[in-house]
Amino acid sequence: MKYLNHKVLDPTTPGKVGVLITNLGSPDAAERGALRRYLKQFLSDPRVVEVPRLLWSLILNGIILNVRPGRSAAAYRSVWTDDGSPLMVHTRAQAEGLRALLQERYGEEVIVEFAMRYGSPAIDAVVEGMLERGVNRLLVMPLYPQYSAATSGSTFDALAAHFCQRRDMPALRFRRDYHDHEDYIGALALKIQQYQAEHGVPDKLVFSYHGVPQRYCDNGDPYYAQCQHTTQLVVDVLDLPDDSYMTCFQSRFGREPWLQPYLDETLKSLPGEGVKSVQVICPGFSADCLETLEEVAVENRDYFLEAGGESFGYIPCLNADAEHLSALAQLAGEDLPGWVVGKFE
Numbered sequence: 001m002k003y004l005n006h007k008v009l010d011p012t013t014p015g016k017v018g019v020l021i022t023n024l025g026s027p028d029a030a031e032r033g034a035l036r037r038y039l040k041q042f043l044s045d046p047r048v049v050e051v052p053r054l055l056w057s058l059i060l061n062g063i064i065l066n067v068r069p070g071r072s073a074a075a076y077r078s079v080w081t082d083d084g085s086p087l088m089v090h091t092r093a094q095a096e097g098l099r100a101l102l103q104e105r106y107g108e109e110v111i112v113e114f115a116m117r118y119g120s121p122a123i124d125a126v127v128e129g130m131l132e133r134g135v136n137r138l139l140v141m142p143l144y145p146q147y148s149a150a151t152s153g154s155t156f157d158a159l160a161a162h163f164c165q166r167r168d169m170p171a172l173r174f175r176r177d178y179h180d181h182e183d184y185i186g187a188l189a190l191k192i193q194q195y196q197a198e199h200g201v202p203d204k205l206v207f208s209y210h211g212v213p214q215r216y217c218d219n220g221d222p223y224y225a226q227c228q229h230t231t232q233l234v235v236d237v238l239d240l241p242d243d244s245y246m247t248c249f250q251s252r253f254g255r256e257p258w259l260q261p262y263l264d265e266t267l268k269s270l271p272g273e274g275v276k277s278v279q280v281i282c283p284g285f286s287a288d289c290l291e292t293l294e295e296v297a298v299e300n301r302d303y304f305l306e307a308g309g310e311s312f313g314y315i316p317c318l319n320a321d322a323e324h325l326s327a328l329a330q331l332a333g334e335d336l337p338g339w340v341v342g343k344f345e
């Protein structure tokens with residue numbers, strides 16, 4: 001093993017504290033080649049697709065990477081902005097907002113950056129840049145409120161893989177999840193209240209989370225339980241009647257059963273049960289992305305309306321809302337004791 005060479009930090013200087021927020025990542029462009037590279041990296045991650053490697057390699061390279069990139073590129077084109085993918089735009093804004101809040105509170109010794117698990121800016125390159133700037137204590141916060149091995153677990157894998165190549169490493173803290181954090185729950189509840197103050201109260205409020213194969217949760221992934229808990233906590237804050245909301249799972253991929261109920265099937269059946277208006281919120285996504293803006297707000301809207309639904313509302317993600325930034329700053333602050341002293345503590 002040949003380790004990466006890097007400069008030695010002066011042990012007499014205090015060093016800096018790094019806060020790294022991460023998300024899933026997007027292709028570099030909404031075109032076939034970029035989608036192929038992105039999907040190859042993403043879908044080759046054994047945390048994401050838990051299928052025997054040889055079999056999966058044949059399916060991935062033989063079928064999926066020939067069919068999916070074209071289709072997904074078209075979907076990405078429908079949400080792409082001049083500044084890149086929505087996920088990238090929002091994550092960049094979250095990092096800037098969080099940097100302002102944390103530097104106001106703790107001073108310039110705190111450095112805040114963002115990185116993506118797949119595509120760019122890659123976790124290893126961003127971490128390396130932070131260490132170059134003198135970071136010797138690093139807090140990593142994946143912006144997945146609910147833990148899953150496929151997301152937060154995989155982010156830890158990427159960090160560990162990088163540190164495996166280094167001689168020196170910083171002190172490391174890792175935010176596992178924040179599915180029940182008071183400020184996150186409060187920000188979601190406020191978002192719903194504000195949306196409904198403008199658009200009214202629907203027959204049904206649908207909490208939609210990205211799915212994972214049911215098997216992962218049967219084998220011990222806490223994701224399903226954490227999603228249900230998040231919904232319950234928001235419902236408690238808003239004091240919603242039992243029949244006025246439900247929890248669904250979206251973005252199914254492949255043939256085996258995923259977490260249920262499925263969002264698409266639910267929206268196709270609700271009008272037949274007398275539910276004519278719905279609003280959908282996606283609490284598991286900290287930022288709007290392809291899966292919310294295209295899959296939920298366009299594709300699933302159509303399913304509902306085609307099945308006889310009359311009104312469909314999509315409640316945006318928390319993105320870089322002030323309440324979200326302040327929740328993230330609070331979360332970071334709770335993981336920083338001993339490393340920094342806040343001006344307001």
Ligand SMILES: C=CC1=C(C)c2cc3[nH]c(cc4nc(cc5[nH]c(cc1n2)c(C)c5CCC(=O)O)C(CCC(=O)O)=C4C)c(C)c3C=C
Binds near residue numbers: 026027151288
């Ligand atoms: C194949 C299995 C997949 C698992 C398991 C999975 C879990 C998972 N994903 C997110 C968050 C996001 N996923 C996004 C896109 C996306 N997800 C999959 C597949 C799995 N996800 C694919 C193939 C794609 C790419 C788009 C497509 O081709 O359909 C995104 C959006 C990224 C963007 O650029 O906008 C997010 C965010 C979570 C939270 C999760 C498990 C809990």
Ligand SMILES: [Fe+2]
Binds near residue numbers: 210251
């Ligand atoms: Fe996904």
Ligand SMILES: [Fe+2]
Binds near residue numbers: 290
């Ligand atoms: Fe999707």
